[in-house]
Each structure stands twice: as structure tokens, then as C-alpha cells.
Amino acid sequence: MQRRFGDQEVDICIVGAGAAGGVLARDLARAGLKVVVLEAGPFWDPQQDFASDELSMQKLGWQETVLVAGNNPLKMGHNNTGRGVGGGTVHFTGVFLRFHESDFRVYSQDGVADDWPISYADLAPYYDRIEREIAVSGPKHFPWGPFAGPYPYPEREPLSANAVVFRQGCEKLGIKSAVTPLAILSAPFDGRPPCINRGFCNQGCLPNAKFSTLIQHIPQAIAAGAEVLPDCTVTQVEVDEKSRRVTGVIFVHDGTEYRQPAKIVILANFVVQMPRLLLNSATPAFPDGLANSSGMVGKGIMPHSSYDVYAKFPEEIRLYKGTPVLATTQDFYETDHTRGFVRGYTLHAHGARPVAMATGISVGAGTWGPQLRRAMLDFNFYARITQVGEVLPSEKNTVTLADEKDDNGLPLPLVTFGYGDNDLKLIDHAVAKMKEILTAAGGKPEFVIPDTAHLMGGCRMGADPRTSVVDQWGRTHDHPNLYLAGAPIFVTGGGVNPTETVMALAARTADHLIQQARRGL
Amino acid sequence: MATKSHYPHYNVLDAAEDWDPHTRKIVEARLLPLESVEHLTTAETKTLYSVVAALIDDDRSEILDYVVKHFDDTLGKRIGESQRKTGVPPQADLIRRTLSGLGKTARDNYGKPFPELTVDEQHTILGQLERGQIPADGIWMNLPQKEAFTKLLSLTVEAYYSHPKIWSEIGHGGPAYPRGYVRTGPGLVDPWEAQREE
Numbered sequence: 156m157q158r159r160f161g162d163q164e165v166d167i168c169i170v171g172a173g174a175a176g177g178v179l180a181r182d183l184a185r186a187g188l189k190v191v192v193l194e195a196g197p198f199w200d201p202q203q204d205f206a207s208d209e210l211s212m213q214k215l216g217w218q219e220t221v222l223v224a225g226n227n228p229l230k231m232g233h234n235n236t237g238r239g240v241g242g243g244t245v246h247f248t249g250v251f252l253r254f255h256e257s258d259f260r261v262y263s264q265d266g267v268a269d270d271w272p273i274s275y276a277d278l279a280p281y282y283d284r285i286e287r288e289i290a291v292s293g294p295k296h297f298p299w300g301p302f303a304g305p306y307p308y309p310e311r312e313p314l315s316a317n318a319v320v321f322r323q324g325c326e327k328l329g330i331k332s333a334v335t336p337l338a339i340l341s342a343p344f345d346g347r348p349p350c351i352n353r354g355f356c357n358q359g360c361l362p363n364a365k366f367s368t369l370i371q372h373i374p375q376a377i378a379a380g381a382e383v384l385p386d387c388t389v390t391q392v393e394v395d396e397k398s399r400r401v402t403g404v405i406f407v408h409d410g411t412e413y414r415q416p417a418k419i420v421i422l423a424n425f426v427v428q429m430p431r432l433l434l435n436s437a438t439p440a441f442p443d444g445l446a447n448s449s450g451m452v453g454k455g456i457m458p459h460s461s462y463d464v465y466a467k468f469p470e471e472i473r474l475y476k477g478t479p480v481l482a483t484t485q486d487f488y489e490t491d492h493t494r495g496f497v498r499g500y501t502l503h504a505h506g507a508r509p510v511a512m513a514t515g516i517s518v519g520a521g522t523w524g525p526q527l528r529r530a531m532l533d534f535n536f537y538a539r540i541t542q543v544g545e546v547l548p549s550e551k552n553t554v555t556l557a558d559e560k561d562d563n564g565l566p567l568p569l570v571t572f573g574y575g576d577n578d579l580k581l582i583d584h585a586v587a588k589m590k591e592i593l594t595a596a597g598g599k600p601e602f603v604i605p606d607t608a609h610l611m612g613g614c615r616m617g618a619d620p621r622t623s624v625v626d627q628w629g630r631t632h633d634h635p636n637l638y639l640a641g642a643p644i645f646v647t648g649g650g651v652n653p654t655e656t657v658m659a660l661a662a663r664t665a666d667h668l669i670q671q672a673r674r675g676l
Numbered sequence: 677m678a679t680k681s682h683y684p685h686y687n688v689l690d691a692a693e694d695w696d697p698h699t700r701k702i703v704e705a706r707l708l709p710l711e712s713v714e715h716l717t718t719a720e721t722k723t724l725y726s727v728v729a730a731l732i733d734d735d736r737s738e739i740l741d742y743v744v745k746h747f748d749d750t751l752g753k754r755i756g757e758s759q760r761k762t763g764v765p766p767q768a769d770l771i772r773r774t775l776s777g778l779g780k781t782a783r784d785n786y787g788k789p790f791p792e793l794t795v796d797e798q799h800t801i802l803g804q805l806e807r808g809q810i811p812a813d814g815i816w817m818n819l820p821q822k823e824a825f826t827k828l829l830s831l832t833v834e835a836y837y838s839h840p841k842i843w844s845e846i847g848h849g850g851p852a853y854p855r856g857y858v859r860t861g862p863g864l865v866d867p868w869e870a871q872r873e874e
Binding site for chain 1: 678680681682696698699702703730732733734746756757758759766799802806826829830833835836837838842843845846848849851852854855856857860863865870872
């Protein structure tokens with residue numbers, strides 16, 4: 156394998172080239188630091204590797220086996236985890252929304268979970284910067300949360316029929332809706348064309364109209380001097396037991412083991428593999444794994460509840476057409492005590508292609524045989540709404556190590572998840588609301604699909620080293636030069652798609668490290 | 677619920693020349709007849725054809741060929757299965773044991789191999805599997821039946837609804853690159869899309 160820095164110590168070694176890793180690699184390389192990024196999956200070439208096809212593009216999800224357990228075992232892979240350079244940004248829907256102020260102070264406001272060690276104001280400049288940097292398209296006025304718009308690029312048009320009926324249903328019920336802010340271009344930007352409404356955002360964008368770190372931050376990082384090594388699985392973070400400083404990582408490429416020494420190691424390898432790697436890196440001095448003096452590594456993982464409701468309409472909707480998510484409401488985002496639960500959710504009009512809908516109504520809703528076949532003959536007459544609901548953190552929801560091992564001899568991760576009471580009440584409310592909207596628009600709700608989306612937590616931030624894994628900058632409390640980035644460090648999950656917050660946090664960590672580097676790493 | 681296609685004259689493949697070559701290659705390969713299988717045994721293959729036909733309510737062999745091929749490819753897949761519940765065997769094992777269990781249950785209950793049962797009899801056994809009601813002895817011992825049913829259904833459905841003939845039947849526009857869609861609002865249809873006939 157060609158390695159520019161070989162066994163030489165670099166400034167920064169980043170594990171994982173997804174949403175967080177891409178931002179960090181680019182910002183730190185541009186600051187003149189020597190950066191190596193190790194990515195377990197391939198370096199995709201959209202024109203050669205992507206296709207307008209659901210089945211063959213399942214490969215964009217993390218396929219290595221994750222064991223699942225609990226009352227509500229999670230669906231993994233494409234549902235939440237990306238594989239390859241770009242990570243989840245390659246297959247996400249492009250929904251680009253900020254957290255609200257209340258998301259950072261859930262304990263103060265609602266008496267549940269915990270507050271973040273930072274506030275909305277700490278992230279606001281990074282939200283601004285990221286939105287400009289990738290030319291987010293969105294409305295002139297956004298009706299919810301602290302950011303009212305305007306977005307850098309005009310909102311997307313035309314809307315799909317699915318988005319139009321969603322907005323009609325909302326309007327009849329007095330629910331506010333908006334065109335969704337998206338990391339998808341509405342006009343040319345940086346040599347890339349606007350969206351052509353192909354509709355395969357979850358299968359990897361072929362025209363490059365949708366942002367991903369694969370096509371934006373990683374190439375910029377490489378241009379700034381970073382080395383990005385694909386197909387390299389990190390198996391261990393090495394630590395000097397006396398100084399508690401980490402010294403680099405061990406990784407496997409094509410069956411051969413290599414070592415990458417680094418002054419700073421940043422793990423950006425998401426909610427399942429990050430705790431797994433920390434736990435698998437245990438040494439005699441750190442028998443419970445690295446960064447784990449609090450015992451919190453792998454605890455408090457949170458998906459979003461993401462139930463879908465399909466309703467049949469008398470006229471064609473054609474769910475396959477256009478960008479999947481084009482209309483949204485956050486009218487149910489904040490706590491409303493009359494509802495009997497705390498926190499809330501976002502609703503999106505969400506398109507679907509045949510495999511997604513047929514899998515949803517069969518595996519998800521128990522339809523098969525003639526019922527399935529007949530329902531799918533009416534594929535074009537269905538509309539769909541999906542929920543992104545907040546799930547409160549619980550120490551019972553965990554990533555731990557299983558007895559079973561992978562090809563490198565390392566224990567597989569075991570992901571255990573079950574909803575709590577508040578989560579289930581929130582889901583009931585959201586499902587009823589989705590049905591109301593579809594009915595108001597003239598549809599007949601027929602299928603409710605239980606599902607989740609995204610994953611957060613498992614290495615949470617906090618001011619107190621006894622109850623959290625990293626500080627507000629993502630630096631582990633236990634190891635002065637080991638940082639964690641991305642969704643794992645979330646304290647709570649919000650009721651909204653997490654990618655923009657992942658990237659804003661990563662940009663904030665990058666700024667912090669650049670300041671540090673001026674004083675010497 | 678519809679019992680026949682709203683688009684009897686639509687063929688998604690008519691537009692195949694407008695697709696990007698990579699997508700076209702992937703989709704057109706699904707039309708090839710299945711001449712041989714690499715991982716399934718002859719007995720497994722026979723049972724599997726009947727199982728997927730019952731699950732999807734379609735016995736057209738030219739479409740089932742691709743569904744069976746998808747199972748065969750899955751049995752040879754090394755990378756992993758994204759998620760597996762604790763206590764459930766790895767997917768190749770799960771699929772194989774379930775096919776052999778269905779054959780045994782068919783013989784025990786009806787005295788015939790699974791493919792020779794009536795569709796109703798096949799549905800009865802598959803319904804028992806779905807609800808976890810097949811007596812858990814012999815080959816079914818320690819085999820999680822609901823998980824087995826879900827695995828068979830999920831692989832069947834994802835392959836069946838990836839077949840271009842099925843896209844034509846349900847009026848799916850299929851791959852739309854580099855062309856995209858121009859008319860997307862309610863009631864609007866690009867000229868090359870499926871036109872509804874009632």
C-alpha cells in the first residue's frame with residue numbers, strides 16, 4: 156500500500172471519512188496540519204460506482220454484521236450508517252436542519268435526560284458557516300426554531316406531488332409547513348449542477364447536485380495536503396499507559412496490519428464502531444477500554460423514531476418522482492404538556508421507490524402474498540409521511556462487545572435498544588398526526604410502518620468526567636490527545652435529522668484544535 | 677385494491693437507452709434466465725421457487741429466476757448482513773435450515789414436498805412460520821421462525837420489486853439518469869412515464 160507518511164508521526168489521524176471526519180480533515184489540513192484519514196470502506200467514484208437502483212446501492216450502508224437485541228432491535232446498515240468515503244452523507248436524504256435552542260437544555264426545560272455543555276449560541280456561527288459552505292437551499296422564511304432564514308440558496312422547486320398533498324393536508328388543519336432546507340442545490344454552485352429530480356438521493360447522487368463529504372470536503376482536504384486511505388479498518392487505538400496519551404492507531408488493509416502514529420487521534424467512526432473500537436482498545440491500565448473511566452462508553456445510544464404512514468389517494472401521487480423530502484413541519488417540535496409527553500418531532504413528506512415501499516409494507520407491516528401484490532399495483536396512488544421523533548437517552552440502550560468475532564478476530568458490536576414510555580407516547584401522537592394530515596389531503600391511511608432512523612449518543616459530551624466521555628470540544632476526559640467527533644457525542648438526539656449538527660460540532664472541534672496547534676500540539 | 681396493472685402498455689425498458697450504462701447493465705442483467713446456481717442445492721432451489729412464488733403471489737418463472745438468483749448471491753455474500761438479532765443463526769444458515777424445515781413440514785403435514793402443495797397449503801405453512809407456530813422439534817429446534825420468515829420475505833420482496841417487468845406493471849419510472857424529471861406536481865407526467873389506462 157502506498158502511504159505518503161509511512162510510519163512517520165503525523166499531526167492528526169482521523170478514523171472515519173463521513174460527515175464529521177470530512178469536515179475535520181478539510182479544516183485541519185487547510186490549517187497546515189499533517190492529516191491522515193483512515194476509512195474502512197471504499198473510495199467511491201459516483202460515475203462508476205453509483206446506479207439509479209435501490210437494490211444494488213444497498214452497498215452504501217454499513218453491511219458488516221452488527222448484532223442487535225432489546226425490546227426494539229434496530230435495523231442497521233442503510234438505515235443509519237454509511238460505508239466508504241463520505242459515510243452517511245453519500246446516502247442521506249439531504250435534509251439539513253438545525254437543532255432548536257431547547258435541544259441543548261432538555262433537563263433544565265423538561266426535567267429529563269441532561270443538558271448539553273454547550274448552547275445553541277455556541278453552535279450558531281458553525282451552522283451559519285456550514286450552510287453557506289455547501290449552499291443549502293431553503294425558504295426565505297423558516298417558521299420554527301431560532302433560525303428564521305433566509306437560506307443561502309432559494310428553496311427547491313418544483314415540488315413533488317407527495318410534498319404538495321402534504322402541504323395541502325397541513326393547511327387544512329392549520330398546521331404550518333415549509334419547503335425543506337436541503338443540502339441539495341437549487342442552482343449551480345462550485346461547478347456542480349442543480350438537482351434534476353432524479354429521486355435517488357438515498358442511492359448516491361449521480362449528478363453531484365447533493366452535497367456529500369465524498370464530493371466536497373474530502374477532495375478539498377486532499378487538495379490541502381491530507382492523505383485519505385480507503386479500505387483501512389482501524390482495529391486499535393494505542394495508548395501510553397503512563398502519560399495516558401494516545402500514540403496512534405493500528406489498522407488493517409488487505410489482511411496486513413499497519414501502524415499510524417499521530418500526535419492527535421480523532422475518532423469519527425459513528426455510534427456503533429466508535430464505542431466498539433474504544434472497548435476493543437482496552438489495556439491492563441485501561442481494562443474497561445479507552446476513554447471509559449466514567450463507564451459511559453457505549454451507553455445512551457438514541458435513534459430517532461421514524462414511523463411511516465402510507466395513505467392511498469384517488470389520483471396518482473407517484474412517490475418515486477423527485478427529491479424524496481421536499482416539505483416539512485415542525486409544529487410539533489417543542490414540548491407541549493397537554494400531549495402527555497415531553498419533547499417532540501419533525502414530520503416530512505417522504506417519497507419512496509418500489510423496494511422501500513414494498514419492504515416497508517411487507518416486512519414492516521406484515522403484508523405478503525396477494526395483499527402485498529395488490530397493494531403494490533397501486534404503488535403510484537400512495538403518499539407517505541415520515542416522522543423524525545426524539546428518543547430520550549437511557550443507559551439501558553447500549554453498544555457492548557459480543558462473544559462472536561469478525562475476520563480480524565475482534566468481538567462484534569452488540570447494539571441493544573428499546574423505547575421508553577415517553578418515546579412510545581410521542582410515536583402514538585406522531586402517527587395520529589400523520590394520519591390526520593393525509594386524511595385532510597384526501598387520502599386514506601392504510602399502512603403504518605414502525606421504523607427508526609439515524610443514531611446518536613454512546614460517547615456523550617459533558618462537563619463532568621464522572622458521567623460523560625468527552626468535554627465540550629470533543630476531547631476525551633481520560634486522554635488529553637484523543638478526540639471523538641460526530642453523532643456519538645450528542646447528549647440528546649433532538650427531533651430532527653442530525654447531519655447539520657454533526658458537521659457544526661465537527662467544525663467547532665476543528666477550530667479548537669487549530670487554536671491548540673498554534674500553541675503546539 | 678387493484679387486481680391488475682393500471683399501465684398495461686408501459687414498458688420501463690423502452691427508455692433503457694436513455695439510462696447511464698452502469699445502471700443499465702445492472703438492471704438488464706435481471707432479465708437473464710437462471711441457468712445454474714452457485715450456492716443453493718437442487719432441493720433447496722426447488723423449494724425456494726415455490727416459497728417465493730407464494731410470498732409474492734406470482735409464479736412467472738422469468739421473474740422468479742431473478743429472485744432465486746438474489747438468494748443464491750446472498751448465500752455467497754461475505755461482507756455481512758448489516759444486522760442480526762442475537763440468537764439467530766447467520767443468514768446463510770438461517771435460509772438453508774428454513775428451506776429444509778419447510779420441506780419437512782410439508783411432508784409431515786401433507787405427505788408431499790413443498791412445491792407439490794396447493795397454494796393454500798403453502799400459505800398455511802408460511803403463515804405458521806410467520807407466527808412461529810410450527811412445532812419446534814427436529815429441524816425446527818432452536819430455529820427462530822419469525823426471523824426466518826422475515827428473512828425470506830425481505831430477500832424475496834427486494835429482488836421482486838427490483839425486476840424491471842414489475843416496475844412496468846406498477847408504473848414506476850425506473851432509473852432516471854441522466855434525464856431526471858421535469859413535470860413533478862400532482863397530475864403531471866413526463867411524456868416517457870407510464871400513462872394510466874383505466
